[in-house]
Amino acid sequence: MERTDTADGPSKVMSMRDAVAAFVHDGATVCLEGFTHLVPTAAGHEIIRQGRKDLTVVRMTADIVVDQMIAAGCVSRLVSSFVGNSSAGSLGELRRRIERADPAPLAFEEYSHYGMVCRYLAGSQRLPFxxxxxxxxxxxxxxxxxxxxxxxxxxxxxxxxxxxxxxPPVNPDVTIIHAQRADRRGNTQIWGLTGIQAEAVYAADKAIVVVEEVVEDEVVRSDPNRTLVPSHAVDAVVVCPRGAHPSFAQGYYDRDNDFYRAWSHISKDPERLRAWLAEWVYGTADHAGYVEKLGEEFWAGLAVGEALSEPVNYGRRL
Known part of the structure; x- marks a missing residue:
């Protein structure tokens, strides 16, 4: 467990294994947020590896990672405003659980997108409704x-x-988000498509931020408006490159559309789905193993070119 202090305060950098073990417990309410972009997939896989049970999962857009967690037996209740395979098809396990209670029922609380936004707003502001x-x-x-x-x-x-x-408000036991970068204290920066991540973090008792990279304090300070979640709201920073796959991380890698299309066929067949989990989640020690198994040629196909932002002059005293 890496917890080396910085000059400006304690480091919150932890391994994914340690962060999930510390903050995700059986029976907990767990929020996983990221709207199409920066989906915390690797965190969901680690929850599966650690065999968490009876979770209430809160996610506005319940998608592939939720389908996988349900199939792994981690989830007993889902709170969401959209369920589907992101315009590429259906979620086979989720449909079986809700439509036929096969192999077990799944409690489902449905809201509109804006209804979920309002729940997070109430939760983050500690309002009764x-x-x-x-x-x-x-x-x-x-x-x-x-x-x-x-x-x-x-x-x-x-x-x-x-x-x-x-x-009503939603106040998860823990919120997990994925982001492009953070410093060691947890000041977290996101650019590109954002969702309700900041409010979801503030609504929770604990927060894990998974990032593509940890950067020095000076990098964050050079562009403070990009800091979506400040350090005081973060309990753990997990460095996990490519941890949002098959979703994308703006500026780091593209969306794996082939996987989204394939998932409809995988999840439609319970045996095939469980074989996928056995090979790609249980069969890998961590996300680094998952990344390595996919191979560099695969990742080269999701590589993105530069589209740099213009510098901004924040000004300073002379």
Whole structure:
């Protein structure tokens, strides 16, 4: 376990194995966030390797890594606003569990995307609920009893108090996100497509940030506006290059569209899915082994060229 202190405070760098062992426990509520981009896949695989059970997984866009965790027997409840294989097909294990309870049932709480955003906002601000209008006329309140109405304390346009839908906060035991880089204390920088990562971190009791690389403090300070999650909200920094595959990390590697297309066929067949887990997750000691097994020729096919941002003059005192 690497915890070497820096000049500005304690290092939070840990191995993936140690971070999952320390912060992800059986029965926990675990948030995995990253919207198409920077999906924390490697963290999900380590949760599978460590055999975690009875987890409530919170993820706005439940996708391949959630399907894999369900197939591995890690998940008993899913909270989400979208389930699918990112425009490339379906999630076979998730469908079997929800539609036929095969081989076991999966509890599923469904929200809209904005409903999940509001839950994270309420959780991060420690509010008892968050109001939103978008459930008016929706069928979702009929399948989710946590979508409720309250009376506004203020008059509406007609002068009468208004009834408005609210959602409860979500406060995970641990949130895990993937990012491009962080310093050793946990100041985390993301660019490109972002989601609700910052709010998900603030809503949680503990937070693990998985990054492509750890950089020196001076790199983070040179571009502070890119810091999405500050160090005080982070409990562990895990260095895991290519840890978002098959999703992408802007500036590091591209999305593996072939894998997304293949997953529909893999997950459709329970035996084939379990064989995949046996070979690619249980059969690799860690994500470095997974990366090595894929091979450098494969990774060369996902390589990206440079598209550099222009420098910004933040100014300083003379």
């Amino acid at each position: 968050y109001p939103l209008r978008s459930y008016g006329g929706s069928d979702l309140p009929g399948v989710n009893s946590d979508l409720r109405k309250v009376t506004s304390p203020y008059p509406g346009p007609d002068g009468e108090p208004e009834q408005i839908y609210v959602v």
